Amino acid sequence: MTGTKRIYLSSPTLNGKEIGYIEEAFRENWIAPLGKNVDEFEKELAAYVGINYAAALCAGTAALHLAVKLAGVTPGDIVFSSSLTFAATCNPILYEKAKPVFIDAEPDTWNMSPEALHEAFQKYPQAKAVIVANLYGTPAKLDEISRICDEYGAVMIEDAAESLGSVYRGKQTGIYGKYGVFSFNGNKIITTSGGGMLVSNDEEGIKKARFWSTQSREPMRHYEHKEVGYNYRMSNIVAGIGRGQLQSLEEYKRKKQKIYNSYCKAFEKIEEIRMNPLNPGGEANNWLSCITLEKGSCIRPEDVMEKLESENIESRPIWKPMNLQPLYRECDFIQVESRNGVSVGEDIFNRGLCLPSDIKNTEDDMERIEEIIQEMF
Numbered sequence: 001m002t003g004t005k006r007i008y009l010s011s012p013t014l015n016g017k018e019i020g021y022i023e024e025a026f027r028e029n030w031i032a033p034l035g036k037n038v039d040e041f042e043k044e045l046a047a048y049v050g051i052n053y054a055a056a057l058c059a060g061t062a063a064l065h066l067a068v069k070l071a072g073v074t075p076g077d078i079v080f081s082s083s084l085t086f087a088a089t090c091n092p093i094l095y096e097k098a099k100p101v102f103i104d105a106e107p108d109t110w111n112m113s114p115e116a117l118h119e120a121f122q123k124y125p126q127a128k129a130v131i132v133a134n135l136y137g138t139p140a141k142l143d144e145i146s147r148i149c150d151e152y153g154a155v156m157i158e159d160a161a162e163s164l165g166s167v168y169r170g171k172q173t174g175i176y177g178k179y180g181v182f183s184f185n186g187n188k189i190i191t192t193s194g195g196g197m198l199v200s201n202d203e204e205g206i207k208k209a210r211f212w213s214t215q216s217r218e219p220m221r222h223y224e225h226k227e228v229g230y231n232y233r234m235s236n237i238v239a240g241i242g243r244g245q246l247q248s249l250e251e252y253k254r255k256k257q258k259i260y261n262s263y264c265k266a267f268e269k270i271e272e273i274r275m276n277p278l279n280p281g282g283e284a285n286n287w288l289s290c291i292t293l294e295k296g297s298c299i300r301p302e303d304v305m306e307k308l309e310s311e312n313i314e315s316r317p318i319w320k321p322m323n324l325q326p327l328y329r330e331c332d333f334i335q336v337e338s339r340n341g342v343s344v345g346e347d348i349f350n351r352g353l354c355l356p357s358d359i360k361n362t363e364d365d366m367e368r369i370e371e372i373i374q375e376m377f
C-alpha cells in the first residue's frame with residue numbers, strides 16, 4: 001500500500017547520546033587510531049555483561065574468527081556449530097580450514113540441542129571447539145552445553161551476537177563460554193553502524209586478539225611480523241556510537257519484550273500461530289519476535305511475508321539451517337529427533353518467519369501489523 005509509513009524489522013534507534021562521544025573525538029582530533037572511546041566502550045561493555053576483558057572489533061564476525069583462533073583450531077580440526085543460525089556463526093571455521101559439524105536445534109529454545117551435542121561428542125570426541133548461538137535473543141541451555149564441553153575438553157564459544165542483554169540463570173549471555181561474541185551491526189538491539197566485541201576472562205587471549213586485530217605487529221620500532229595479522233579493530237568514532245547506545249540497552253530490551261508480549265496477546269486465540277519459545281531459565285532480549293504456523297495451516301509463512309510487504313511492512317524468513325546450505329553440503333549433521341518428517345531446525349525454517357521488532361514501533365504500528373495477520377486466519 002503506497003503512502004503508508006514503512007515499518008521495519010529492526011532498524012537502528014539512536015538516542016542522541018552518541019554524538020557527544022563523537023564530538024569529543026573530533027574536538028581532540030582523535031578519530032583514529034583507537035582512542036578513549038574504544039578503551040571505555042570495552043570497559044563499559046565488559047562491566048555490563050560481568051566479565052573481565054573485552055576487545056572492540058570491526059564486526060561480530062571478526063570476533064568469532066579470533067575466538068576460533070584463540071580456541072586453538074587448526075586445519076582439519078572438528079568444530080561443532082549450531083545449525084539453525086546465520087552463516088557468520090560458522091564461516092570462521094572455514095577461514096581456519098577446519099571442519100564444521102552441525103548440531104540440530106531443539107524445539108524448547110530453537111537453539112543447539114544438548115542431546116544432539118552429546119551425541120556429536122560420541123562420534124567426534126576429539127572436537128576442538130563448540131560454537132553455540134543464542135537465536136533471536138533466546139538463551140540456549142548454556143549451563144548444560146558448557147558442562148558437556150567441559151566433559152570433552154572442548155572450548156566453548158558463545159555467539160551472543162543476537163542476545164546482548166539476555167540473561168540465563170542469573171548471568172548475562174555471552175559470558176558462559178571461554179570466549180563470547182557480540183555484534184553491533186545495523187539491525188542489532190544496539191548498533192554502532194557496524195562492529196563487534198570479543199569478551200573473555202582470559203586476559204592473555206584478549207591481548208592476543210588485540211594484537212592479531214592490529215596486523216600482528218611485533219613491539220619493535222620497525223615493522224616486524226612473525227604471525228599473520230588482520231585489520232579488525234574498531235574505530236574511535238564507531239566506539240563512541242557504542243558508548244551512547246549502551247546507555248539505552250536496558251530500555252531497548254524492555255521495548256523489545258513489550259513487542260513480543262504484544263504479539264503473544266494478539267495471537268493467543270489463533271491456534272495456527274505459535275510464538276518463538278523463550279527459555280524459562282532466562283530472560284530474553286527478544287531481539288526479533290518470530291512465529292511458526294502449525295502444520296496443516298493453509299497459510300504459509302511466504303503468504304504472511306507477502307501480505308506484510310504489500311502493506312509496506314518488513315518481515316523475513318527464519319535463518320535457513322547451515323546443514324541445508326550448498327556451502328556446507330559435505331559437512332556432517334547431528335540430529336536426535338525429527339519434526340514433521342525433517343530435522344527440528346528445518347521444520348522451524350519451513351514453518352516460521354520473523355515479525356517486525358523495531359523499537360520505534362508505536363502501539364498503532366503494532367495494532368496495524370497484528371490486525372493484518374489476524375485477518376489472514
Ligand SMILES: Cc1ncc(COP(=O)(O)O)c(C=O)c1O
Nearest residue numbers: 059060061086088089161183185
Ligand atoms: C548469530 C549471528 N552471528 C554472527 C553475526 C555477525 O555479526 P556481524 O554482522 O557484526 O559481523 C550475526 C549478525 O550479523 C548474527 O546474527
